[in-house]
Amino acid sequence: MTMSSFPQAASLQSRSLRYKASLPRNRWNAFLTVIAALFSLIAVLPLVLVLGYVLIKGGSLLSLSLLSELPPAPGLEGGGIGNAVVGTVIVTLVASLIAIPVGVGGGIYLAEFSRAGWFSQFVRFGTNVLAGVPSIICGVFIYGLIVSTRIFFGQSYSAMAGGMALSVLMLPTVIKTTDEALKLVPQELRLGAMGLGASSFVTVTRITLPTAFKPIATGVVLGIARAAGETAPLIFTALFSPFWPEGLFNPIATMSVLIFNFAIMPYEAQTALAWAASFVLVLMILLSNLFARWLGRFSSY
Amino acid sequence: MVATPRDDLFLLRRRPPQEKLVDQGFRLLSVVLASLVGLVLAGILLTVLWGSRDAAMRFGLQFLVVSDWDPAGDTYGAFTAIYGTIVSSVLALLIAVPLGVGTAIFITENLIPLRIRQTVGLMVELLAAIPSVVLGLWAIFVMEPFLRPILELLHQTLGWLPLFSTVPQGPGMAPAVLILVVMILPIITAISRDSLQQVPPELRQAAYGVGTTRWDAILRVILPAAVSGITGGVMLALGRAMGETMAVTMIIGNSNNFSWSLLAPGNTIASMLANQFGEADGFQVSALMYAALILMLLTLLVNVLAQWVVRRLSLKYA
Numbered sequence: 001m002t003m004s005s006f007p008q009a010a011s012l013q014s015r016s017l018r019y020k021a022s023l024p025r026n027r028w029n030a031f032l033t034v035i036a037a038l039f040s041l042i043a044v045l046p047l048v049l050v051l052g053y054v055l056i057k058g059g060s061l062l063s064l065s066l067l068s069e070l071p072p073a074p075g076l077e078g079g080g081i082g083n084a085v086v087g088t089v090i091v092t093l094v095a096s097l098i099a100i101p102v103g104v105g106g107g108i109y110l111a112e113f114s115r116a117g118w119f120s121q122f123v124r125f126g127t128n129v130l131a132g133v134p135s136i137i138c139g140v141f142i143y144g145l146i147v148s149t150r151i152f153f154g155q156s157y158s159a160m161a162g163g164m165a166l167s168v169l170m171l172p173t174v175i176k177t178t179d180e181a182l183k184l185v186p187q188e189l190r191l192g193a194m195g196l197g198a199s200s201f202v203t204v205t206r207i208t209l210p211t212a213f214k215p216i217a218t219g220v221v222l223g224i225a226r227a228a229g230e231t232a233p234l235i236f237t238a239l240f241s242p243f244w245p246e247g248l249f250n251p252i253a254t255m256s257v258l259i260f261n262f263a264i265m266p267y268e269a270q271t272a273l274a275w276a277a278s279f280v281l282v283l284m285i286l287l288s289n290l291f292a293r294w295l296g297r298f299s300s301y
Numbered sequence: 302m303v304a305t306p307r308d309d310l311f312l313l314r315r316r317p318p319q320e321k322l323v324d325q326g327f328r329l330l331s332v333v334l335a336s337l338v339g340l341v342l343a344g345i346l347l348t349v350l351w352g353s354r355d356a357a358m359r360f361g362l363q364f365l366v367v368s369d370w371d372p373a374g375d376t377y378g379a380f381t382a383i384y385g386t387i388v389s390s391v392l393a394l395l396i397a398v399p400l401g402v403g404t405a406i407f408i409t410e411n412l413i414p415l416r417i418r419q420t421v422g423l424m425v426e427l428l429a430a431i432p433s434v435v436l437g438l439w440a441i442f443v444m445e446p447f448l449r450p451i452l453e454l455l456h457q458t459l460g461w462l463p464l465f466s467t468v469p470q471g472p473g474m475a476p477a478v479l480i481l482v483v484m485i486l487p488i489i490t491a492i493s494r495d496s497l498q499q500v501p502p503e504l505r506q507a508a509y510g511v512g513t514t515r516w517d518a519i520l521r522v523i524l525p526a527a528v529s530g531i532t533g534g535v536m537l538a539l540g541r542a543m544g545e546t547m548a549v550t551m552i553i554g555n556s557n558n559f560s561w562s563l564l565a566p567g568n569t570i571a572s573m574l575a576n577q578f579g580e581a582d583g584f585q586v587s588a589l590m591y592a593a594l595i596l597m598l599l600t601l602l603v604n605v606l607a608q609w610v611v612r613r614l615s616l617k618y619a
Contacts (some may be wrong), residue, residue: 028514029515033516036403036406037407040408042400043425043428044428046483047425047428047431049443050428050435050436050439054435105334106331106338109332113331120335122339123339128604129601132540132544133597134543134546134571135546136571136574136593137593137597138345140589140590140593143578144348144352144590145344148586168345172338175338199324200327201320201323201324204327226430229430229431231432231546232547232571235578236579239579256432259434260550263438263442264551271442278435282435285430289430
């Protein structure tokens with residue numbers, strides 16, 4: 001049976017099934033597609049531009065003395081950001097040592113032990129609220145709690161206070177990742193462990209936590225990377241120091257605060273160091289981000 | 302040959318008491334660690350409340366509407382900062398929402414090969430990883446000089462509007478808004494993408510089945526189905542924009558003189574805290590704590606609202 005045997009053949013022919021670009025609705029579609037493509041381009045542009053400038057302006061200054069020398073006094077040339085690199089590592093380490101045990105513990109509670117009730121709901125809600133607290137408020141909190149009360153041996157500003165402020169920032173991330181990762185562990189593994197007579201302590205530490213290790217590690221690395229770049233909680237907790245780190249209970253230099261302080265100085269050498277510090281910081285953060293993503297790929301279950 | 306089981310093999314073994322103790326201790330520990338979240342949250346609220354008591358008692362609600370911030374004369378009003386916080390974040394949102402949702406659509410639809418879409422998605426996520434202080438540095442030395450001729454042109458042509466009535470002199474509200482756009486774009490894109498991906502494929506198939514074009518399906522079926530998640534993401538981004546500190550501090554100019562103009566320097570609560578907290582003493586600390594309290598309540602409100610929106614609307618298609 002051919003088309004021509006139908007009376008409406010002529011009108012069918014004109015409404016062909018072939019795609020016609022000139023139809024108003026197809027034009028409208030193409031227009032919207034171009035708009036969406038343009039928006040994506042605009043969204044990607046800042047990353048390319050920022051990375052490009054950091055790479056050119058900061059990368060060109062990279063040398064061994066940059067990482068091994070102290071920043072110069074205002075007005076002088078040369079110098080490096082060695083103390084800030086060490087300081088960032090120390091402060092981030094302090095933050096991780098506080099936030100990871102607490103966060104993983106809280107996540108274990110939420111995923112393994114909590115029953116539907118007000119307490120677990122409160123913890124979940126609290127985690128979300130804490131994640132939304134502006135980072136500068138974390139700094140104000142630690143300032144009020146630790147710096148202004150001089151709780152650590154009469155010291156006001158200290159690396160310890162800075163680390164604690166960052167740990168407040170990391171905590172919700174670690175709890176959420178742990179909770180979500182543990183929930184993805186198949187229930188059969190827990191039942192199997194229980195069937196063999198394992199206590200819940202043994203089940204969690206030997207079965208569920210190792211199974212969920214990779215997604216947890218991914219989230220934790222992302223959290224650490226975010227904390228390493230934070231400035232706002234550090235400017236009035238860890239403060240800054242032009243010297244090498246002097247223990248946990250003295251002010252300490254960090255790369256992020258160094259960038260902030262040096263960016264607004266009118267000296268060329270300081271501005272250059274700010275760019276160099278940006279380069280080192282961005283490199284560290286992007287590498288750990290890519291590492292975390294690579295780690296996340298291998299998570300089974 | 303039949304294996305004869307030993308008698309005690311099938312006897313139930315009692316758990317040794319120390320194992321029970323370890324178990325209960327572990328449970329207790331996890332409960333204690335979980336409750337630390339609540340403790341920290343309460344600690345933040347109490348610290349800020351306690352710190353702000355002097356200023357709150359002296360200025361009361363007057364603090365919110367007076368724009369006079371004078372550490373020398375010891376009188377404080379945070380109107381300029383509160384206005385700056387709200388205006389900068391809302392303006393940033395107005396620009397970032399179309400960009401972010403458009404990008405999310407572009408990388409969830411199969412308009413271009415998967416590999417390119419994944420790359421775009423990864424790049425937007427990496428943008429979120431760049432520290433805000435680095436964005437601030439870039440804004441000072443690259444974006445602002447590039448932007449100034451454009452802003453000057455804006456002032457010359459639209460200067461009769463109060464919004465553009467001042468001559469741009471470098472730092473100001475407009476560059477701060479733009480850097481905020483860069484900062485919240487990744488959040489909006491990521492959350493919109495997740496919500497779009499969660500829309501059941503049946504909806505799209507049904508839309509195509511009745512003969513819609515691709516964009517009709519997106520605009521009339523898929524976006525409405527994903528609207529709860531997107532709204533939640535937008536609210537989260539608003540909260541983030543209000544609390545964003547470093548990049549804004551470095552580019553907004555930190556002026557407490559109120560101006561309607563977007564080209565003039567302004568201030569936000571967060572940047573005021575970042576600038577003055579380290580050097581403040583006496584009554585100024587209390588006034589800053591009071592401002593911090595206001596910022597915290599604002600972000601808290603937005604975040605709770607965001608959670609409520611997501612929970613309220615998200616079950617529609619699940």
